[in-house]
Amino acid sequence: MSWEQIRDVACAVLMLAGAAFCLLGALGLVRLPDLPARLQAATKPQTLGLLLILLGTAFRVSPESAVTLLLVVLFQVVTAPVISQIVGRSAYRSGTLDRSRLIVDDLTAQVERDERDAADRTTTTDPDRT
Template sequence: MSISDLISAALMLIGATSCLLGALGLVRLPDLPARLQATTKPQTLGLLLILLAAAIRLEFENTTTLVLVMLFQVLTAPVISQVVGRSAYRSGAIDRDSLVVDELGERMDADARAGRGDGADR
């Protein structure tokens, strides 16, 4: 077994463990913001590690494709998490009283007082 095989196997195991922990967080955590945190970060890290392990084992042409997949994952996962959290907040699925800092609520309240509608972001 070569060094690249050992590194690839270790990265796969660490990535799979990270994905497993993210899935457990999704099931075990009590509220939506905590679940978003538990799913976005460990799942992204786990996928990146698994793709990196696969890239070590593949030829250069296939590796460039995996690097693009990694890049798109890193760019889209936080955006999707933000949109889901914001939608849940606006629909009332998140209890505003349980938040420590509520910048979106302050902004929406200020927009409502100024008569700018529903507080849509500009």
């Protein structure tokens, strides 16, 4: 078996595995019942799927383009969890998240503290303001 054939097989396996992960993530977005579960489906399998597809593509392109693809992978791995965290917190704070279904709720104390601070700011008047 030549290097070209091994590279083609590795590329095909990586791209098919990546496509399968992306498909599973998309099915999770459609089938899962609530926002936290959908966030998991949107970030974990989609990120791994994209990583595998780009890695399979990196086998087929020039080294300069492969470095660019690796930078895309790095950017995706760094930003996907951050975006998921922001969406989850926004849903929690806006009340669209069913808090009764949460097993651990570490954000309640922070939200209550923020609400107290906001109320204190609105009731406290600045003597310099007219």
